[in-house]
Amino acid sequence: xxxxxxxxxxxxxxxxxxxxxxxxxxxxxxxxxxxxxxxxxxxxxxxxxxxxxxxxxxxxxxxxxxxxxxxxxxxxxxxxxxxxxxxxxxxxxxxxxxxxxxxxxxxxxxxxxxxxxxxxxxxxxxxxxxxxxxxxxxxxxxxxxxxxxxxxxxxxxxxxxxxxxxxxxxxxxxxxxxxxxxxxxxxxxxxxxxxxxxxxxxxxxxxxxxxxxxxxxxxxxxxxxxxxxxxxxxxxxxxxxxxxxxxxxxxxxxxxxxxxxxxxxxxxxxxxxxxxxxxxxxxxxxxxxxxxxxxxxxxxxxxxxxxxxxxxxxxxxxxxxxxxxxxxxxxxxxxxxxxxxxxxxxxxxxxxxxxxxxxxxxxxxxxxxxxxxxxxxxxxxxxxxxxxxxxxxxxxxxxxxxxxxxxxxxxxxxxxxxxxxxxxxxxxxxxxxxxxxxxxxxxxxxxxxxxxxxxxxxxxxxxxxxxxxx
Amino acid sequence: xxxxxxxxxxxxxxxxxxxxxxxxxxxxxxxxxxxxxxxxxxxxxxxxxxxxxxxxxxxxxxxxxxxxxxxxxxxxxxxxxxxxxxxxxxxxxxxxxxxxxxxxxxxxxxxxxxxxxxxxxxxxxxxxxxxxxxxxxxxxxxxxxxxxxxxxxxxxxxxxxxxxxxxxxxxxxxxxxxxxxxxxxxxxxxxxxxxxxxxxxxxxxxxxxxxxxxxxxxxxxxxxxxxxxxxxxxxxxxxxxxxxxxxxxxxxxxxxxxxxxxxxxxxxxxxxxxxxxxxxxx
Numbered sequence: 001x002x003x004x005x006x007x008x009x010x011x012x013x014x015x016x017x018x019x020x021x022x023x024x025x026x027x028x029x030x031x032x033x034x035x036x037x038x039x040x041x042x043x044x045x046x047x048x049x050x051x052x053x054x055x056x057x058x059x060x061x062x063x064x065x066x067x068x069x070x071x072x073x074x075x076x077x078x079x080x081x082x083x084x085x086x087x088x089x090x091x092x093x094x095x096x097x098x099x100x101x102x103x104x105x106x107x108x109x110x111x112x113x114x115x116x117x118x119x120x121x122x123x124x125x126x127x128x129x130x131x132x133x134x135x136x137x138x139x140x141x142x143x144x145x146x147x148x149x150x151x152x153x154x155x156x157x158x159x160x161x162x163x164x165x166x167x168x169x170x171x172x173x174x175x176x177x178x179x180x181x182x183x184x185x186x187x188x189x190x191x192x193x194x195x196x197x198x199x200x201x202x203x204x205x206x207x208x209x210x211x212x213x214x215x216x217x218x219x220x221x222x223x224x225x226x227x228x229x230x231x232x233x234x235x236x237x238x239x240x241x242x243x244x245x246x247x248x249x250x251x252x253x254x255x256x257x258x259x260x261x262x263x264x265x266x267x268x269x270x271x272x273x274x275x276x277x278x279x280x281x282x283x284x285x286x287x288x289x290x291x292x293x294x295x296x297x298x299x300x301x302x303x304x305x306x307x308x309x310x311x312x313x314x315x316x317x318x319x320x321x322x323x324x325x326x327x328x329x330x331x332x333x334x335x336x337x338x339x340x341x342x343x344x345x346x347x348x349x350x351x352x353x354x355x356x357x358x359x360x361x362x363x364x365x366x367x368x369x370x371x372x373x374x375x376x377x378x379x380x381x382x383x384x385x386x387x388x389x390x391x392x393x394x395x396x397x398x399x400x401x402x403x404x405x406x407x408x409x410x411x412x413x414x415x416x417x418x419x420x421x422x423x424x425x426x427x428x429x430x431x432x433x434x435x436x437x438x439x440x441x442x443x444x445x446x447x448x449x450x451x452x453x454x455x456x457x458x459x460x461x462x463x464x465x466x467x468x469x470x
Numbered sequence: 471x472x473x474x475x476x477x478x479x480x481x482x483x484x485x486x487x488x489x490x491x492x493x494x495x496x497x498x499x500x501x502x503x504x505x506x507x508x509x510x511x512x513x514x515x516x517x518x519x520x521x522x523x524x525x526x527x528x529x530x531x532x533x534x535x536x537x538x539x540x541x542x543x544x545x546x547x548x549x550x551x552x553x554x555x556x557x558x559x560x561x562x563x564x565x566x567x568x569x570x571x572x573x574x575x576x577x578x579x580x581x582x583x584x585x586x587x588x589x590x591x592x593x594x595x596x597x598x599x600x601x602x603x604x605x606x607x608x609x610x611x612x613x614x615x616x617x618x619x620x621x622x623x624x625x626x627x628x629x630x631x632x633x634x635x636x637x638x639x640x641x642x643x644x645x646x647x648x649x650x651x652x653x654x655x656x657x658x659x660x661x662x663x664x665x666x667x668x669x670x671x672x673x674x675x676x677x678x679x680x681x682x683x684x685x686x687x688x689x690x691x692x693x694x695x696x697x698x699x700x701x702x703x704x705x706x707x708x709x710x711x712x713x714x715x716x717x718x719x720x721x722x723x724x725x726x727x728x729x730x731x732x733x734x735x736x737x738x739x740x741x742x743x744x745x746x747x748x749x750x751x752x
Contacts, residue, residue, distance in 0.1 A: 082716050085500040105719045106501035192587060201699040251611030252586035254700035264587050422718040423702065430701040445520065452515065456497065
């Protein structure tokens with residue numbers, strides 16, 4: 001029973017937030033009928049379109065086998081959060097909502113999926129650590145999401161150009177980029193941007209600047225959720241980026257959207273980008289001239305670490321307002337069960353969060369993660385989707401040790417999510433790189449904002465730490 | 471008879487506005503329905519934020535420059551359309567096209583025109599020799615060029631509406647008035663500035679008022695073209711409110727940014743409507 005005041009407040013919030021979210025993205029018409037046996041899923045439009053062609057019929061087929069009418073709606077990745085905001089305000093919409101990365105801000109409105117994850121771990125062994133750290137809040141002890149897949153984020157390099165400057169296997173360290181950039185300018189003067197690491201307000205840049213920060217020993221938070229952005233390590237990362245920008249980048253990287261680095265690399269306008277394999281699959285599908293020179297490197301080594309953020313981390317949530325929570329849980333379990341098909345459906349873009357789910361049938365539980373890893377390695381070593389040479393993607397099978405979650409070295413949390421979505425870090429890096437602010441001032445500005453955001457979420461009792469903020 | 475209009479204004483204008491006002495005084499966040507009153511803390515916080523200060527400045531520049539351009543160009547086009555010439559109907563159709571085109575589609579086209587790597591403008595300038603080796607305009611990677619690109623698209627989009635309104639105003643002026651001015655020795659400029667523009671003041675006021683309010687509150691061009699970048703330097707208040715309130719999930723702060731200019735817009739609207747009424751009476 002709601003009071004009139006509660007009703008008005010809830011309704012008002014619905015109107016205000018719903019109107020704003022509706023203005024942002026495509027309208028999805030959600031059928032009002034709520035008959036038992038319906039399951040509505042909101043899913044991103046995958047960066048590798050082949051995945052959606054696998055997922056949609058697979059979901060329908062699962063539904064028909066279980067007597068559930070499954071509806072899948074796709075939105076662009078940028079509309080995932082606004083759509084969730086609108087549905088929470090309306091307390092209606094889809095049953096399952098897929099987030100890319102951080103669903104933690106919506107924790108209050110999703111059911112605890114601890115039982116689902118527990119059962120899956122009993123069936124397949126532990127999930128990968130970065131998936132656990134992206135879907136579990138240690139402060140509230142809630143498993144707010146389930147990850148079925150994550151995506152490695154390797155370096156993509158133009159072999160022909162790097163061979164010309166005496167580095168046929170591409171860069172290994174961040175210093176290599178600074179050394180190579182002037183050489184690339186000489187060897188390939190037609191290339192507009194020797195090093196194409198985005199410093200703009202987009203998802204790829206958000207990942208890239210975190211990689212640079214972590215590899216120089218800095219981070220937004222420590223493992224206990226204290227804000228530690230204001231540090232000599234952050235300063236070192238900013239000074240490095242300033243140097244790299246001056247020798248190897250142009251203002252173009254300040255304006256890139258999620259597709260820009262793919263387009264620049266595929267047009268051979270840059271010799272190095274940080275990206276998953278989606279750009280490569282596009283080059284393959286369109287038989288682009290860059291294809292023969294399209295190769296990958298692991299995460300670059302920095303002075304303190306060799307780390308890269310996951311490129312995408314699925315986070316499926318089941319809303320509390322869903323009328324079909326049991327069916328939703330069963331569906332998510334089945335999705336993890338289908339990890340092999342999912343990885344192949346995405347042309348090796350998706351990596352299972354439960355390696356054990358890709359194991360050979362009949363493998364004992366203790367051996368399942370190992371068996372799954374072996375199957376994944378076999379796919380990467382001999383790409384079934386026509387790479388030449390066939391082992392071009394082999395390094396992806398070894399990407400787990402250098403891949404980590406948003407929020408490293410701590411867990412993903414709503415404060416990290418807000419910092420990600422409001423581009424606090426890319427803003428800091430871009431200002432320092434271009435000289436709009438000194439590295440020190442850029443760091444101070446970003447650190448102040450980060451602390452404000454963390455404080456806000458701490459007051460809401462969703463994030464810990466605070467005692468050792470710097 | 472007035473009930474539908476009153477209901478419409480109450481439900482779709484007054485209520486959301488009052489709620490936005492209310493939310494701006496709370497710590498409401500996107501993922502939660504719980505919130506508490508925080509007074510003016512959101513306003514204090516955004517006022518101290520350099521991104522907000524830049525966005526506020528951008529909003530005024532965006533509005534002033536684009537409205538000035540729209541009024542000048544709209545006048546020129548309206549006067550051209552008053553004359554008879556071959557292909558006038560096609561010209562009129564083409565001028566109205568940007569008004570009819572969905573802004574998301576149109577901006578995607580403009581996105582390619584201004585793309586920092588593949589800009590059509592740059593390639594043309596290169597071919598004609600304007601840009602030498604190593605020279606390049608990073609339209610969306612530079613704060614000033616980014617604002618210029620945003621203003622260009624907005625002017626392109628608003629121009630048809632303004633042209634139509636001004637054309638209606640010009641057509642409504644009786645020819646006898648122009649002839650009398652000519653007999654009295656008024657030249658072209660004197661006729662425009664001392665006869666036509668004063669007579670068109672009510673309709674010009676409506677056009678400017680509509681344009682100013684529309685521009686002050688528009689976020690679509692910024693959001694689709696630059697997303698506020700580079701480094702949050704091309705935001706206007708509406709796009710910043712969306713970034714903070716919806717993408718960032720801080721609804722209270724987003725609402726504070728969004729309604730910041732409401733008092734100014736109200737004053738502006740009152741002054742302009744009074745001015746229009748005075749002109750009509752006169």
